[in-house]
Amino acid sequence: xxxxxxxxxxxxxxxxxxxxxxxxxxxxxxxxxxxxxxxxxxxxxxxxxxxxxxxxxxxxxxxxxxxxxxxxxxxxxxxxxxxxxxxxxxxxxxxxxxxxxxxxxxxxxxxxxxxxxxxxxxxxxxxxxxxxxxxxxxxxxxxxxxxxxxxxxxxxxxxxxx
Amino acid sequence: xxxxxxxxxxxxxxxxxxxxxxxxxxxxxxxxxxxxxxxxxxxxxxxxxxxxxxxxxxxxxxxxxxxxxxxxxxxxxxxxxxxxxxxxxxxxxxxxxxxxxxxxxxxxxxxxxxxxxxxxxxxxxxxxxxxxxxxxxxxxxxxxxxxxxxxxxxxxxxxxxxxxxxxxxxxxxxxxxxxxxxxxxxxxxxxxxxxxxxxxxxxxxxxxxxxxxxxxxxxxxxxxxxxxxxxxxxxxxxxxxxxxxxxxxxxxxxxxxxxxxxxxxxxxxxxxxxxxxxxxxxxxxxxxxxxxxxxxxxxxxxxxxxxxxxxxxxxxxxxxxxxxxxxxxxxxxxxxxxxxxxxxxxxxxxxxxxxxxxxxxxxxxxxxxxxxxxxxxxxxxxxxxxxxxxxxxxxxxxxxxxxxxxxxxxxxxxxxxxxxxxxxxxxxxxxxxx
Numbered sequence: 001x002x003x004x005x006x007x008x009x010x011x012x013x014x015x016x017x018x019x020x021x022x023x024x025x026x027x028x029x030x031x032x033x034x035x036x037x038x039x040x041x042x043x044x045x046x047x048x049x050x051x052x053x054x055x056x057x058x059x060x061x062x063x064x065x066x067x068x069x070x071x072x073x074x075x076x077x078x079x080x081x082x083x084x085x086x087x088x089x090x091x092x093x094x095x096x097x098x099x100x101x102x103x104x105x106x107x108x109x110x111x112x113x114x115x116x117x118x119x120x121x122x123x124x125x126x127x128x129x130x131x132x133x134x135x136x137x138x139x140x141x142x143x144x145x146x147x148x149x150x151x152x153x154x155x156x157x158x159x160x161x162x
Numbered sequence: 163x164x165x166x167x168x169x170x171x172x173x174x175x176x177x178x179x180x181x182x183x184x185x186x187x188x189x190x191x192x193x194x195x196x197x198x199x200x201x202x203x204x205x206x207x208x209x210x211x212x213x214x215x216x217x218x219x220x221x222x223x224x225x226x227x228x229x230x231x232x233x234x235x236x237x238x239x240x241x242x243x244x245x246x247x248x249x250x251x252x253x254x255x256x257x258x259x260x261x262x263x264x265x266x267x268x269x270x271x272x273x274x275x276x277x278x279x280x281x282x283x284x285x286x287x288x289x290x291x292x293x294x295x296x297x298x299x300x301x302x303x304x305x306x307x308x309x310x311x312x313x314x315x316x317x318x319x320x321x322x323x324x325x326x327x328x329x330x331x332x333x334x335x336x337x338x339x340x341x342x343x344x345x346x347x348x349x350x351x352x353x354x355x356x357x358x359x360x361x362x363x364x365x366x367x368x369x370x371x372x373x374x375x376x377x378x379x380x381x382x383x384x385x386x387x388x389x390x391x392x393x394x395x396x397x398x399x400x401x402x403x404x405x406x407x408x409x410x411x412x413x414x415x416x417x418x419x420x421x422x423x424x425x426x427x428x429x430x431x432x433x434x435x436x437x438x439x440x441x442x443x444x445x446x447x448x449x450x451x452x453x454x455x456x457x458x459x460x461x462x463x464x465x466x467x468x469x470x471x472x473x474x475x476x477x478x479x480x481x482x483x484x485x486x487x488x489x490x491x492x493x494x495x496x497x498x499x500x501x502x503x504x505x506x507x508x509x510x511x512x513x514x515x516x517x518x519x520x521x522x523x524x525x526x527x528x529x530x531x532x533x534x535x536x537x538x539x540x541x542x543x544x545x546x547x548x549x550x551x552x553x554x555x556x557x558x559x560x561x562x563x564x565x566x567x568x569x570x571x572x573x574x575x576x577x578x579x580x581x582x583x584x585x586x587x588x589x590x591x592x593x594x595x596x
Contacts, residue, residue: 016292016333016334016335017333018247018290018373021354021355021373022355023354023355023356024335024353024354024355025355026355027335027336027337027338027352027355028335028336030338031297031336031338052355054355058355058356061356061357062355062356062357065340065357065358066297066337066338066339066340066358067338067339067340068297068298068338068339069338069339083504084259084457084504084505084508085259085260085417085457085490085501085504085505085508086259086260086416086417086490088501088504089416089417089418089490089491089492089496090417090422121298122257122259122339122341122508122511122512123257123258123259123260123261123341123457123508124257124296124298124299125256125257125258125261125262125264125265125296125298125299126262126265126298126299127259127260127261127262127414127416127422127488127490128262128414128415128416128422128423128424129262129422130416130422134298137297137298137300137338137339138300138301139300140298140299140300140301
């Protein structure tokens with residue numbers, strides 16, 4: 001279900017917690033599973049539940065509570081733009097408009113070629129770099145003015161088509 | 163992770179961020195700056211844990227995460243004689259809009275946090291600790307994982323630290339997108355692998371915390387201040403600031419300023435000086451408003467802000483709170499209705515749903531501000547907003563309810579005419595929208 005490499009990563013996470021507290025590794029395990037599978041299908045979550053000795057429902061609860069888990073398929077690149085107040089004061093609305101216009105989609109939508117999903121996010125804790133955008137949860141892009149957005153989109157489009 | 167293109171120094175009075183350039187985050191760099199000397203001193207001199215706590219009390223260090231609770235006092239709540247496992251937790255789940263100081267500690271000076279935590283663990287008799295990092299700053303998590311490996315390797319963490327017999331096992335844990343986990347008991351639930359739902363208190367974490375064991379939770383910046391206190395003494399730390407407001411504080415300045423960023427200044431520094439360090443209001447425009455402590459704290463008009471000093475007591479006296487030290491600046495082109503709308507949406511979105519007043523009330527607040535902003539406001543709406551706010555604040559398990567209510571009440575208190583104008587004229591008083 002998950003690769004050997006992913007399981008080894010999960011094991012390293014489990015080792016961080018006291019004996020009998022494997023459940024503490026569920027957030028990391030789901031993030032690792034998502035990195036490998038792109039999103040968290042029910043069978044993926046069931047596998048994680050089995051691996052950590054948790055009831056499946058407890059895993060679903062975690063996956064649906066935290067914003068960064070994909071409980072449905074997304075485009076190859078999930079772009080999450082912060083539009084909270086400090087980012088808004090640095091033209092996040094313009095960044096949103098530019099992204100939507102360039103990609104031809106609104107928030108919560110995926111481009112027809114399956115390359116990009118656009119999401120509106122809440123504070124990432126990087127307000128000094130406003131406006132900020134996350135690529136697939138883990139890559140923080142700072143100062144996303146229209147030119148920076150253009151550059152990022154063409155970089156990702158080129159990489160994504162390979 | 164490359165050194166940032168726009169890295170700048172944190173100000174001449176820095177102690178936590180002193181000497182950083184964005185690249186010198188490794189153990190060797192930290193040791194060259196005098197790092198881990200406080201931990202070494204405590205272990206070599208076998209300073210009694212009670213003396214460490216007394217020193218922190220003397221320093222008047224107060225929690226840097228938002229509540230401002232005296233750190234030494236919090237540490238003294240931990241049962242000293244408790245025979246079982248006790249835990250130490252760092253709250254690096256920095257998601258309060260406007261706050262981005264812990265991110266810089268985690269990525270540019272991670273060892274100062276580890277040293278501070280090791281000292282705290284020694285003082286309270288904790289053998290295990292967790293550093294809960296905001297999921298969105300993934301590079302900070304990876305940086306901490308790498309730096310933590312260095313600290314174990316060098317014997318500053320782990321079993322029998324520096325041959326002293328004292329052991330402390332520290333691990334990093336990442337969140338994955340939930341503002342509520344910044345609330346300390348929600349964070350504990352999350353650390354246990356559950357939804358981040360805040361717990362009823364009491365019992366407080368010092369008696370029933372992680373896995374039901376005594377636990378102390380402090381903010382990243384709080385721990386990061388500890389090595390300096392041990393090296394220089396609590397008295398010296400206190401003297402950096404003001405009575406009851408010891409030390410320096412990192413302020414995250416965002417919004418309409420020339421140079422958004424983190425500035426570490428002595429507590430009690432005039433706001434005008436801090437604003438000047440950040441290059442002043444963007445384009446030299448007038449300061450309309452400022453939220454001095456993160457989005458959950460009351461907004462204050464510019465003229466009040468310009469007359470106050472940045473410390474817990476002075477800001478409280480002016481009607482707001484220092485909070486997490488997130489200073490959000492708004493110039494005269496900003497619409498207060500529009501600004502509040504975005505904040506109200508945030509609290510609606512992030513309410514965990516456990517308590518009815520917050521779950522339902524945050525939605526009411528957002529929808530009413532939304533209709534005022536969009537020209538459909540009714541005359542009674544401002545009173546309804548205040549009444550809904552009053553029925554949320556103080557009636558929920560955690561402070562998110564208060565955090566949703568305080569901005570609404572303060573925006574209306576200080577800018578009522580602007581809200582009224584929206585209702586009366588179906589349009590904005592200021593030309594340029596946020």
